[in-house]
Amino acid sequence: MVTRKIKVVVNGAYGKMGRTAIQGILQDQEVKLVGAVGKTRGIGLDAGEVAGSTGTGVIIEDDLNACLQRVKPQVVVDFTNPTVVKDNIRKILHYGAHAVVGTTGLTSDDIPLLLEWSQGAGKNILVAPNFALGAVLMLELARKAARFFPAVEIIEAHNPLKADAPSGTAINTAEIIRSVQSTDNIVGDAPCLEKISGVRGGELGGIRIHSVRLPGFVAHQQIIFGGLGQTLTLRHDSISRESFIPGILLGIKKIGEIPGVTYGFDKLLDL
Ligand SMILES: NC(=O)c1ccc[n+]([C@@H]2O[C@H](COP(=O)([O-])OP(=O)(O)OC[C@H]3O[C@@H](n4cnc5c(N)ncnc54)[C@H](OP(=O)(O)O)[C@@H]3O)[C@@H](O)[C@H]2O)c1
Numbered sequence: 001m002v003t004r005k006i007k008v009v010v011n012g013a014y015g016k017m018g019r020t021a022i023q024g025i026l027q028d029q030e031v032k033l034v035g036a037v038g039k040t041r042g043i044g045l046d047a048g049e050v051a052g053s054t055g056t057g058v059i060i061e062d063d064l065n066a067c068l069q070r071v072k073p074q075v076v077v078d079f080t081n082p083t084v085v086k087d088n089i090r091k092i093l094h095y096g097a098h099a100v101v102g103t104t105g106l107t108s109d110d111i112p113l114l115l116e117w118s119q120g121a122g123k124n125i126l127v128a129p130n131f132a133l134g135a136v137l138m139l140e141l142a143r144k145a146a147r148f149f150p151a152v153e154i155i156e157a158h159n160p161l162k163a164d165a166p167s168g169t170a171i172n173t174a175e176i177i178r179s180v181q182s183t184d185n186i187v188g189d190a191p192c193l194e195k196i197s198g199v200r201g202g203e204l205g206g207i208r209i210h211s212v213r214l215p216g217f218v219a220h221q222q223i224i225f226g227g228l229g230q231t232l233t234l235r236h237d238s239i240s241r242e243s244f245i246p247g248i249l250l251g252i253k254k255i256g257e258i259p260g261v262t263y264g265f266d267k268l269l270d271l
Helices: 016-027 064-071 085-094 108-121 133-145 168-180 241-257
Strands: 006-011 031-037 075-078 098-101 125-127 151-158 202-204 207-213 219-227 230-238 261-263
Touching: 006 016, 006 064, 006 241, 016 031, 016 075, 016 241, 031 064, 031 241, 064 085, 075 085, 075 241, 085 098, 085 108, 098 241, 108 125, 108 261, 125 241, 133 168, 133 219, 133 230, 133 241, 151 168, 168 202, 168 207, 168 219, 230 241
Parallel strands: 006 031, 006 075, 075 098, 098 125, 125 261, 151 207
Antiparallel strands: 151 219, 202 207, 219 230
């Protein structure tokens, strides 16, 4: 039986994650790269060669609208920049494709607007701040631990070129923990004089988040729960961007079957 390959465009094709996504797509029999879009870097180059593979004939171009109109993909994978991601999603839906969004910067507050766009276009959106299986499992374990440990802080570490802080995963983690913690159980800090401003980290819903930016890191996170006389640390390390490929491919293959907006790669797994 001949099955049609899913036609995919990668937006942000010259970026670190765009190239990783292209690598994965080129190795998979069920999906086909039909377009690649960037902003300034890599325009005019073969997307396969840029991703460290062989030539594909797919040339990186700089106009998402024109690309989508011409190649009519079923799915667009977006790994661009938090400042443009919403605009990109709107364009992707407008041209009749489903959006698999790895770009961070979106939070659960954005879901109602995305849902409105998705329903209007009849196309689906997957927003996945982290496509690594280990990271998703870490969040699931955090969901369990948060019921029993009222105090928690998050430390995430990425390379210094990352455009935003904290990471989308850290935001997602804080939101998940907050959703299962009972409010009268939360242990806050005693009033503390910060001798250096910000030294206690940023805060989301009362949860401290600390962002480390150093060369050598890919994507790392620790969730440290504190309890009476004990701590519990959950830790995940993406030591190579290849860790994201299976999740991206699963997102591309499943997005057509999951109507509306799906927030979090975990929703695609039978956890
Ligand atoms: N979901 C996950 O599992 C996961 C994992 C890692 C990273 N991320 C997120 O993915 C995003 C990209 O990360 P990265 O490490 O690949 O960053 P990067 O290396 O800086 O790449 C970003 C790419 O997006 C392009 N770009 C920027 N603005 C654009 C625009 N307006 N239109 C089209 N393309 C645009 C850039 O083009 P130029 O090269 O021309 O500037 C670049 O190629 C970030 O939000 C990051 O946090 C997600």
